[in-house]
Amino acid sequence: MANEINQIPLFEKPLFTWYKLPMSIDMELDLPAESCFAYILEGDNQDLTGSGFLAEKGTVILSLCGKTVGNSLSKIETGFLSTIIVHFDRDVLKKVFNYEKPKFWKELEHPLRKDIAQQDASALVSSYFLNVSDLFNHKNALNEEILSVKLKEIVLLLLQTQESSNLNAIARSLFSDRVFLFQEVIEANLYEPLNLNRLAAMTNNSLASFKRKFRKIYNNSPANYIREKKLERGKKLLIHSQKSIGEICYECGYSDPSSFARSFKNMFGISPLDFRLSQNGH
Numbered sequence: 001m002a003n004e005i006n007q008i009p010l011f012e013k014p015l016f017t018w019y020k021l022p023m024s025i026d027m028e029l030d031l032p033a034e035s036c037f038a039y040i041l042e043g044d045n046q047d048l049t050g051s052g053f054l055a056e057k058g059t060v061i062l063s064l065c066g067k068t069v070g071n072s073l074s075k076i077e078t079g080f081l082s083t084i085i086v087h088f089d090r091d092v093l094k095k096v097f098n099y100e101k102p103k104f105w106k107e108l109e110h111p112l113r114k115d116i117a118q119q120d121a122s123a124l125v126s127s128y129f130l131n132v133s134d135l136f137n138h139k140n141a142l143n144e145e146i147l148s149v150k151l152k153e154i155v156l157l158l159l160q161t162q163e164s165s166n167l168n169a170i171a172r173s174l175f176s177d178r179v180f181l182f183q184e185v186i187e188a189n190l191y192e193p194l195n196l197n198r199l200a201a202m203t204n205n206s207l208a209s210f211k212r213k214f215r216k217i218y219n220n221s222p223a224n225y226i227r228e229k230k231l232e233r234g235k236k237l238l239i240h241s242q243k244s245i246g247e248i249c250y251e252c253g254y255s256d257p258s259s260f261a262r263s264f265k266n267m268f269g270i271s272p273l274d275f276r277l278s279q280n281g282h
Contacts (some may be wrong), residue, residue: 006136010096010147013089016132021073021081031070033201035088035174037062037154038069039121039129044079048072053118055081060125062158062170064115065201084129086154088174093155096148101175104159108172111180111188115198117166124157182213190229191253196222231267234260238276245272 004020014032043055048069053061063069066087073081121129132150135142158171185203194202199222200210214222230252237248249260264272 008135008139008142008147010144010151011092013092014087015092015147015151016135017085017087018133018136019073019081019083019085029070029073031066031073031085032087032089033065033067034090035062035064035170036066036069037086037088037158038083039085039125040081040083041129041133042080042082044081046079046081053116055079055083058121058126059118060121060167061116061118062167064112064170064173065198068116068198068201084132086132086151088155090174092151093174096151097155097175102152102155102159104156105172105175106163108169108176108178111185112169112173112202113188113192114166114170115194115202117170119165119167122157125154128154128157183217186214190226191233191251193253193255227263228267230254231264234264234272235268235275238272239279245276248272 003022004018006018007014008016017031019029038061040055040057040059040061043057046055047053048055048061061069066085069085135150155171155174158167161168161171182203186199189199189202196210197207200207203210203213205213211222214220214225218225220228234248234252237243237251238245241248243251245261246257249257252260254260254263261272264270264275268275270278
């Protein structure tokens with residue numbers, strides 16, 4: 001089966017893209033850098049982001065950076081994926097909402113702690129994407145007014161999700177005027193499982209600019225500083241909590257216990273288990 005990529009634009013920018021992808025796809029998917037919202041119509045539970053977000057039918061993924069999703073899709077080696085993606089170009093959003101804030105929107109109080117979120121689609125969101133799938137069969141009947149209404153609809157649905165949810169926070173960030181300090185974003189995400197590319201995007205910097213700014217502020221490389229902070233937190237939790245090493249691993253932002261154990265031993269010269277046993281002996 002060949003790759004099938006179908007797109008509907010609004011104001012000369014991608015609005016909806018429908019990917020039907022047999023894996024491996026043998027091509028680079030160049031999604032726009034802006035935020036995007038993906039609905040999985042069909043999937044084989046492939047890992048889409050390297051962070052445990054799976055291509056599970058009937059789920060939605062909201063990402064702050066479309067490039068992250070595009071790069072992840074390009075690396076999947078097995079299975080089949082059918083997904084419709086809504087692209088949130090900020091200039092298009094401003095135009096559609098007449099340069100005003102949408103209803104239900106509230107300004108962010110804190111920096112985002114997640115740049116990507118996944119959950120089961122609600123009945124309304126599922127119905128929305130099924131309707132969008134029909135639009136691809138009637139492209140000749142579409143116009144800017146119809147597409148603007150569809151974009152407004154999904155934004156308002158996202159803004160009405162639970163206020164404490166990651167989906168809601170990312171949706172609110174699309175219209176945020178607040179500029180958080182570089183350090184605020186870093187400190188809010190020290191223990192999240194983010195790679196440097198994603199963290200750089202959250203600070204609105206290229207990777208190269210992010211590394212330069214980070215070293216200037218912290219007098220250390222991002223990788224070293226973040227690793228040290230994660231392991232210092234892990235050490236404290238091993239001493240003062242009854243949590244398992246696996247729980248501590250994930251709480252410190254590691255994706256698996258073996259990586260945490262290896263990094264811990266490299267830094268402290270002892271495994272997490274042996275360190276905890278040594279503390280219990282005092």
